[in-house]
Amino acid sequence: MRAAPRLERWVNALRDADTRSQRRRAPDRRHVVLDARTAMEFAMMAPVYHRLTQDARVRVSCMSSARPDQVTSIYRDAPGDRRLLTPRQVLLSKIDVYLAADLIWATIARGACRVQMFHGVAGKYAHVYDRPSLTMRRWGRLFFINERRLRNFIAAGAVDAGSPAIRLVGMPKADALVDGTFSRNRVLTTHGLDPGRPTVLYAPTWTPDSSLNVMGEQVIQRLIETGVTVLVKLHENSRDLRYANSGGIDWPARLQPLLRRGSGLLIDSSDVSSWLVASDVLISDHSSVAFEYLLLDRPVVRIHLPELLARGAVAAEYVELMTRASTTVTNPREVRAAVDHALADPRQGSANRRAVASELFYKPGTATDRAVCELYDAMELAPLHPRDPPATFAAIPEPRNGQDRAPVRA
Numbered sequence: 001m002r003a004a005p006r007l008e009r010w011v012n013a014l015r016d017a018d019t020r021s022q023r024r025r026a027p028d029r030r031h032v033v034l035d036a037r038t039a040m041e042f043a044m045m046a047p048v049y050h051r052l053t054q055d056a057r058v059r060v061s062c063m064s065s066a067r068p069d070q071v072t073s074i075y076r077d078a079p080g081d082r083r084l085l086t087p088r089q090v091l092l093s094k095i096d097v098y099l100a101a102d103l104i105w106a107t108i109a110r111g112a113c114r115v116q117m118f119h120g121v122a123g124k125y126a127h128v129y130d131r132p133s134l135t136m137r138r139w140g141r142l143f144f145i146n147e148r149r150l151r152n153f154i155a156a157g158a159v160d161a162g163s164p165a166i167r168l169v170g171m172p173k174a175d176a177l178v179d180g181t182f183s184r185n186r187v188l189t190t191h192g193l194d195p196g197r198p199t200v201l202y203a204p205t206w207t208p209d210s211s212l213n214v215m216g217e218q219v220i221q222r223l224i225e226t227g228v229t230v231l232v233k234l235h236e237n238s239r240d241l242r243y244a245n246s247g248g249i250d251w252p253a254r255l256q257p258l259l260r261r262g263s264g265l266l267i268d269s270s271d272v273s274s275w276l277v278a279s280d281v282l283i284s285d286h287s288s289v290a291f292e293y294l295l296l297d298r299p300v301v302r303i304h305l306p307e308l309l310a311r312g313a314v315a316a317e318y319v320e321l322m323t324r325a326s327t328t329v330t331n332p333r334e335v336r337a338a339v340d341h342a343l344a345d346p347r348q349g350s351a352n353r354r355a356v357a358s359e360l361f362y363k364p365g366t367a368t369d370r371a372v373c374e375l376y377d378a379m380e381l382a383p384l385h386p387r388d389p390p391a392t393f394a395a396i397p398e399p400r401n402g403q404d405r406a407p408v409r410a
Helices: 003-025 039-052 068-074 087-091 147-156 172-177 184-190 211-226 251-260 273-278 288-296 306-311 316-324 332-344 350-360 367-379
Strands: 030-035 058-063 097-100 113-116 141-144 166-168 199-202 229-233 264-267 281-284 300-303 327-329 393-395 407-409
Touching: 030 039, 030 367, 039 058, 039 068, 039 097, 039 172, 039 367, 058 068, 058 087, 097 367, 113 367, 141 147, 141 367, 147 166, 147 350, 172 273, 172 288, 172 367, 184 273, 199 211, 199 273, 211 229, 211 251, 211 281, 211 300, 211 332, 229 251, 229 273, 251 264, 273 288, 281 288, 281 332, 288 300, 288 316, 288 350, 300 316, 300 332, 316 350, 327 332
Parallel strands: 030 058, 030 097, 097 113, 113 141, 141 166, 199 229, 199 281, 229 264, 281 300, 300 327
Antiparallel strands: 393 407
């Protein structure tokens, strides 16, 4: 029982000595490695990636420890000069920060500060992502998107209330929804779509029980019949025929002819943010995208599927939040009626949408600044841009369940 702690201390001492030696040889050089299993996970980290690559002192590399054979497609939206590494190359590299947006874990012999950004707020598979049964104590930083998840981690025992790893950062990917990066009309006209027509986005989640598999074609057909511009954003896992999530159907091939009969478009980008801004109404079942859309304060139509919620282990609190902020329907006919109503009265439900969005996204518009600042802190390097705010400690309010207050970096 004593050998393991002694070995760990010995390994950590060697890694510290290695780091000190590296810093003496190149005091202003750092190496950050991103690890993702899907392009969507890279999209979560992309704002940070783009900021870091502006600093010549920081080498930024990309890998996929889970799907190394797909690394090129996973980082397809990264600039052409991206650095792609294999797990074998990362194994013995000197790395300062390892950044992930999912609970993946690459082996890094020489150690690194491991930073977890998470990749959604929908509460799916809550026992893994929202109230994890496994410890998160081996992560050097936990970039929480909101206070709710932070409290849930503490309540589940996944992290200690006073952990120095805790950071309340927000979602960098969502900054673009509120900071003016995208314009509705510009996005539509750039892709040959008429900004004068109402635009509806259908973005189902990815499980075999999703609305895509249950009624997706009928939903799209009903929307096309209304004469609106129909956008469809499939989850990457729904596109992959190697996984059960697609239902064994090549959905792009199946949906393209249907969309071409109307004014429709199948979105191929891994980051849906610009298309959220371009849309007047969003239809989903239960996805993080639907929660992100609330930041725009536009109508959401929720397709209620009990089996999806049950098999996806969606926490009841998140079902309640989305129900409160949306219009619930159960079939394609009701979807069409709800969309018609939403387009006629888009302000209805605004107060609820704004309230839920404010609870789930910490200070949207400035999350990238906080994340980048924290990464420089983890690298022990002065930030390149003075706009990166200094990290300060603050105490979150007393939880309702009586848990001890947790010091949080805000």
